[in-house]
Amino acid sequence: MRSLVDTLIVLFGVSTLVFLLLVLIPGDPVDVILGESAQAADRAAMRSALGLDQPLWVRWVDFYADLMRGDLGDSLIRREPVAELIMERLPATLSLAAIALALVLVLALPLGVLAARRHGRWPDHLAQGFALFGVSIPNFWLGPLLVLLFSVTLGWTPVSGDREPGSLILPALTLGLSMAAITTRMVRSSLLEVASQAFLRTARSKGLSEAALTWRHALPNALLPVITVLGLQLGSLLAGAVITEVVFAWPGIGSLLVDAIGQRDYPVVQGVVLVIAIGYVLANRLADLLSGWLDPRIRIAD
C-alpha cells in the first residue's frame, strides 16, 4: 500500500516535471513556433491551442484533467491527437526493446556465470573486457559500425528500414549491448557474492556437482539484485531507443520524438517524454515487486 502511494507521488512529480518543460522555452513559444512575422490571428489561435492565454496553474490543472482522460493534446503539425500518434508508433519501439532484452539475457547470463565460475582466469577477463567495452561504446557509433561490418562488408543483414527479421538484429544489438554489459557485470559479482555463503558450502558438502550448485542453488539467489538492475535498465532501454531509432530510421516513438523536436511540435515532445518516463517508473516498480515476490525473505518481511 505504502509503495503504491510512493509510486503515485513519483508519477505525479515526474509528470509535473514534464509539464514544466514547456516553461523552459525561452521567449515566446508562439514566436518560436510560427516565427515573428506570423499573422495576429494565427498567433492568437496558436496561443490558445497551447493554452498560453491561461495562467500557469490553470494550465497545470488542465494538464492533469486531460491526462486522466488519456488526452495528451494535439500535434501542432499533424493536427492529430498526440496519444494516437504515440499508440501508432509504440509497438515498433516495444518490439525493438523486447528483442534487445532477449538479447541481453542470452548474452549476459551465460557470460556472467562463466566469468564467476572461472573467476580470475581468462573467461573472467574476457567477460570483464566485454563489460567495459559495452558500457563505454556510444550506441550512435556502435550502430553505424555494425552496419558497416555486417551489412556493407559481410552483406549478412539489410542496411536499414524494413521489418524483415534480419533488419531487427542490428538495432536490437545496438540498443541492448550496454545493458548486456551491465547485466554481465551484475550476474558475475552477484554470483561471487553468493558463492561465499554458508548454504552453498552445505550443498557442496552434500556432494552436489558444480553445475547443480551454480544453476540450482547459486543462480536463483544471485538473480535477485540482477532483476532490480534489469528493471532500472529497462527504462534506460526505452530512453536509449531514442538514439537507436534515429540511427536505424526505426519507426518508433524515439524517432517520433526527434522529428517532433525538429519541427518544434512541443505537445508531441511532451507526450513522448511523458510516456517514456512513466514506462521507466513502472518498469522499476515492477522489478521491485518481482524481486520481492521471488525472495521469500522480502515476501515475509512485508
Added chain:
Amino acid sequence: MRLAGSILVVWLLMALAGTLPSLEPNRVVLEEIFAAPSATHILGTDELGRPVLDRLLTGAGVSLLVALSTVTLSAAIGITLGLIAGYAGGLTDRVISRLIEIFLAFPGILLAIAMAAMIGPGIENVVIALAAMGWVGYARLVRVQVLALRQREHVLAALALGRTGPAITRHHLLPLVLAPIWVEASFGVAGAVVAEAGLSFLGLGVLPPAASWGGMIRDGVRYLLVAPHLILAPGLALFLVTMAANQFGDALRDRLDVTSRNRP
C-alpha cells in the same frame, strides 16, 4: 589505470592542440571533399573538404569543456542540496529527498534531450541540460553520508564547542564526504562526454559549423557508404575517452572502498 590515465592525458593535450591558431576546422575546400587519409590530411577530409584531424582536435576541446563544466555545475548543485538535506533534516530533507527521487525516476538522457529540445542547442544549454540530470547523484551521495556522519563524536564535539552549522559542514562533514564524490565525478565525466556527443548527434548540442565529436558522427553517418573514415576517428576518440573515464572511476572506487578491497 595507467592506460586510462594516459588516454585522459592525451585527451587534454588534444584539447590544448585544438586551440592552436594554425588549425582550420571550418575551412571549406570543395575540390578536396571525401579525401581519404593521406600525408597532407592525416585523417582525410569530410563532405565539405574540411580536415577531419583539425575538427577532431577542436572537438576534443568542446567535449572537455562540456564535461568539466557539467561535472562542476552538477557537483556544486548536488553537494549543496545534499548537505542541506542531510544536515537540516525534517521537512527540508523530505522535500529535497522527494526531488531526488523524482529526478532519479526520470531516465537521465531523456531529461537532457527534452531540456535541450526546449531551451535550444548551444554549448551553454548543453551544460545546463546535462547538469539538470547530473546533480542527483551527488545530492543522494552527500545526503546519505551526512546523515551517517552527523551523529559521529567529532561532529557532536564541534557542536558542543559552539560551532555553527556552516562551519561544521565545511570543516567536519565535507572533507569526509569528498572521496565518493571524486568517484561520482569520474563517472560523471564519462557520462557527460557521451551525453554531449549524443545531443550533438541528435542536432541538439553544439551548433554547426563548430566541430564536436557527436556532430561529426552525425554528419559522417550520412556518407557512411562513401566515406566510412568520417565516423571512425571521432567515434574511436569518444569511445576511448569514455572507457578511460569509466575505468578511472572503477579504479578510484576500488582504491577508496576499503570493504571491497578484501572481497574476491
